[in-house]
Amino acid sequence: MSLTLRIALIVITLIYMFLILKSIRNKKISVSFSIFWLITGVALIICVLVPQMIEWISNKLGFxxxxxxxxxxxxxxxxxxxxxxxxxxxxxxxxxxxxxxxxxxxxxxxxxxxxxxxxxxxx
Amino acid sequence: MKEKVLLIIPAYNEEENILRVCKEVEEKNPKIDYVVINDGSKDNTLNVLRENNLNHINLIHNLGIGGAVQTGYKYALENDYDIAIQYDGDGQHDVQYVDTICKPIIKKEADFCIGSRYLDENTSEFKSTFMRRLGKNIISFIIKLFWHKKITDPTSGFRAGNRKVIEEFASDYPSDYPEPESTATLLKLGYKVTEKPVNMRERVAGKSFVTIGTSTLYMIKVSLAIIVDSIFRGKNKKK
The missing domain is CATH 1.20.5 (Single alpha-helices involved in coiled-coils or other helix-helix interfaces)
Incomplete structure (x- = not known):
């Protein structure tokens, strides 16, 4: 993964999480529903930061x-x-x-x- | 009859029929009460009901036939009726047969009585198409298979129930095409269900609920509902 791609992905994910938090504050979405979306955001950031982990897991699982x-x-x-x-x-x-x-x-x-x-x- | 009897008449866009149906009930069987459930009709039904001072409940939003009929059962429960009868607002049913289907309930022979078009071919002038018969036979077969009871006309909307059935339906009634499913539920819960031959007419005016396109979907949904209900029969047995 190139550095530019990583940075772009992290920025997009941060915007994404900001939007979720904003909609919680504006009471557009209840906290219990938002948890799912926040977790996906965190998972995305982890994937971008340590792509080797994804490769390792997919290898182990046989993908x-x-x-x-x-x-x-x-x-x-x-x-x-x-x-x-x-x-x-x-x-x-x-x-x-x-x-x-x-x-x-x-x-x-x-x-x-x-x-x-x-x-x-x-x- | 000393029992308090209520006709539940669901009506959706029945401006042409509803007045005639109600007047027929008032004239031919003045001892029984009726309540029209106006299921959010888009035509003039509500005005017809108001102007002619027909007893009615106006649903503030369209619920479909199941939700409308259930409202009738709730009304019957609140107003302490002994027997509630479902009766179509389109003039298909014949009010003369109200006494016929009430009889087994008054005599306490059954909890629920269905007016059947097919029990006695001579009574009914109802013309049945091949598809209709096929559908009816499949549903009858499924009910017979799971609940060992022959129901000749499971889709009949002309049915009478006693107090226990009113309570049951007021708390729980299926929503989309409710007749066969609710009959199966009653059989499952151990209610006594019986049938009496009645006459049904073809619709005089207006459009029918069921078209060829929806009837296949109808069959699948009804069969699925009955089958799923009986597979999990142990899990939701009533008190």
Whole structure:
């Protein structure tokens, strides 16, 4: 890895982590979700600083090239993340369904009560 | 009938049908109550309901048929109904048969009674296409396979449940194409399910929920839901 590439990668990763921290501060993302993204940032910096480590691990594990290993890990992580997101989405769906139902039932009750009050006023 | 009976009528874009359906219920069977669940209709349904003073709940956001029907069950629970009946807002169901499907529940022979189009071919004028029959047969087969109970019309939306079923559905009801899945759930939890022959008409106006394109997906989802549910049957048994 050339020195310029390394420096470029480190700068990009630092910007990336800065953006994550900023969105935590602005409450755009909850801390628990951001942990995943921060870890990927730290991992990227380590990879850039000690590329020999990546080569060593991929050799030990039997990957043809280190880039194969990187792609493999990235894809698995992406799948895991998407799966998690669909679980969260389903939960949120359940919650919003419950909210719509309960609010609608309450509105119905309020309307009925209003009607009763109006009737008793008239009589 | 001294039991308090509620018709749950889910309606989505049914401005042409809903008034006629409700009037028919009021005229032919005035003893029973009904509640229309307006599932965020984009047409004039809500205005029709308001202007004619039909008993209704207006969902503040579209939930789909499952969520709408479940709201009806919640309403039935809150207002202490003994029997809740699902009844389509498009005029397919015949209100004369309400008593027919209530009977097994009043006599305590069953907890849940499905109005079947196929139990007695003579009763029903409903014209079934080949695809519809195929789909129905596959779902019937799967239910028979896992729960050893023959349900001739698992997709029927004309069904009556007692207090226990109302409580069950109010707390948990499947969302997308809920009829077969909820029937399987009841069988799994040990409720007594039965069927009575009813007449169903073709839709008079408006568009149907199920098209050819969605029906394949429907089949896959329903089968999957029932199968997964029975594989893990031990894990989520109710109290």
């Amino acid at each position: 043809a090239t280190p880039s194969n290993m990187i792609f493999c890990i990235t894809i698995f992580m992406a799948f895991y993340l998407i799966f998690n997101l669909t679980i969260i989405l389903s939960k949120e769906n359940q919650k919003s369904k419950l909210l719509v139902q309960e609010v609608s039932l309450l509105k119905k009750k309020v309307e009925n009560l209003e009607e009763k009050i109006n009737e008793s006023k008239k009589s």
